[in-house]
Amino acid sequence: MSRFLAITAVRDFEGRVRQAITGALHGDLQTLPPEAIAGSPADILQHTAGAAPEVLLLGPGINPEEALKLAVLFDLQYPEISLVLVTPTSPELVLAAMRAGVRDVVSPEINVNDLRILLERCCTAASSRRRGMSMATAPDQESGRVIAVMSPKGGVGKTTVATNLAIGLAKLAPMGVVLVDLDLQFGDVATGLQLEPEHSITQAVHGAAAQDSMVLKAFLTVHPAGVYALCAPRTPAESDYITADHVTQLLTQLASQFQYVVVDTAPGLGEHCLATLEQATDGVWICGMDVPSVRGLHKCLDVLRELQLLPRNRHVVLNFADRKSGLSVQDVEATLNVPVDVVVPRSRTLPFSTNRGVPVLQSKTRDAAAKGLQKLVDRFNPSSSIQSSRKLHRRVVVA
Numbered sequence: 001m002s003r004f005l006a007i008t009a010v011r012d013f014e015g016r017v018r019q020a021i022t023g024a025l026h027g028d029l030q031t032l033p034p035e036a037i038a039g040s041p042a043d044i045l046q047h048t049a050g051a052a053p054e055v056l057l058l059g060p061g062i063n064p065e066e067a068l069k070l071a072v073l074f075d076l077q078y079p080e081i082s083l084v085l086v087t088p089t090s091p092e093l094v095l096a097a098m099r100a101g102v103r104d105v106v107s108p109e110i111n112v113n114d115l116r117i118l119l120e121r122c123c124t125a126a127s128s129r130r131r132g133m134s135m136a137t138a139p140d141q142e143s144g145r146v147i148a149v150m151s152p153k154g155g156v157g158k159t160t161v162a163t164n165l166a167i168g169l170a171k172l173a174p175m176g177v178v179l180v181d182l183d184l185q186f187g188d189v190a191t192g193l194q195l196e197p198e199h200s201i202t203q204a205v206h207g208a209a210a211q212d213s214m215v216l217k218a219f220l221t222v223h224p225a226g227v228y229a230l231c232a233p234r235t236p237a238e239s240d241y242i243t244a245d246h247v248t249q250l251l252t253q254l255a256s257q258f259q260y261v262v263v264d265t266a267p268g269l270g271e272h273c274l275a276t277l278e279q280a281t282d283g284v285w286i287c288g289m290d291v292p293s294v295r296g297l298h299k300c301l302d303v304l305r306e307l308q309l310l311p312r313n314r315h316v317v318l319n320f321a322d323r324k325s326g327l328s329v330q331d332v333e334a335t336l337n338v339p340v341d342v343v344v345p346r347s348r349t350l351p352f353s354t355n356r357g358v359p360v361l362q363s364k365t366r367d368a369a370a371k372g373l374q375k376l377v378d379r380f381n382p383s384s385s386i387q388s389s390r391k392l393h394r395r396v397v398v399a
Ligand SMILES: Nc1ncnc2c1ncn2[C@@H]1O[C@H](COP(=O)(O)OP(=O)(O)O)[C@@H](O)[C@H]1O
Pocket: 151, 153, 154, 155, 156, 157, 158, 159, 160, 161, 319, 320, 321, 344, 345, 346, 347, 348, 350, 351, 352, 354, 369
């Protein structure tokens, strides 16, 4: 089996890769000539012996732009393969490479020791991605969890929670998470994750993608943290062409492919939200620490209970928690008539992270808000004790 595949004609580099592998790593290296770069991933893998490689080295000696075009296709079709671009680097190139799903960019002069460490890391990443994917895509496995992040009001932190939840879950299931922006008119998942989507929900619910879940996957945008995203339409008017039935079909398809489908929604209970709730296994209810927000959520939960549209699992997040708000967590719980499960304090790091397009759970920030968000993620971890139903709705300690 060729665990390593390199597209290069630079024999000196090839020699160093062989040395790095020998004695330290299992598997061997196969090389393809630079012309191979023009082919599709399927063309390239046709030339490889046995199973698909775990690591694909693009270069040295190939045009970086062409390499990145190929990387995008590999990343979509074979996300389990770790891609390494071998070329003289520049900050712009590294950024473009990251967006294309390349795991690392290294100089052609890299020494044998560094190469060995790099290849080892790439193999570890490849196997954990494969594990995540097999959980996410096993055809006979039951559907993934559909997590609706909801609130009757805007500006209470739905997108903040949804993006952080997706990033946090991707650590449990790399490439097993998809984040769907169903705030169809003014969704900002793309900005919140610094994505430049080529396709949006509009293409995903019309045409071939609606018939075939594998085609649908090609319309998703990949975030470097191992999350797939389906972004909102480019213009608010496009939302008119997306019906509740489209949403139902889309979420069913995604749940058959992914372990976790996180849905960011528009404020209120529009038809797209109700269609989402019908499919959802989990409702993450976001409430601000102010009377209108708490009252709004109380009414919303009442209506949905009557309509029998409350998802099986409930997670109430009290966001913007602040001792000086004049309300306590107990006041909020008494009005809502349900316990608060997670408290996320008001924090300066969150608007900063929104403005940077880097969710706090993607960075090293560990303030109380990040901890609250991580606690929410932990509730979805199958191996976490917090999952147990006894603890599911335990009371929170006052923030
Ligand atoms: N706990 C918090 N503390 C401070 N700012 C927050 C907090 N949660 C969210 N924000 C900020 O509030 C703004 C609105 O949040 P957002 O997630 O877009 O709300 P929604 O999606 O519900 O409209 C964003 O700038 C976000 O960074």
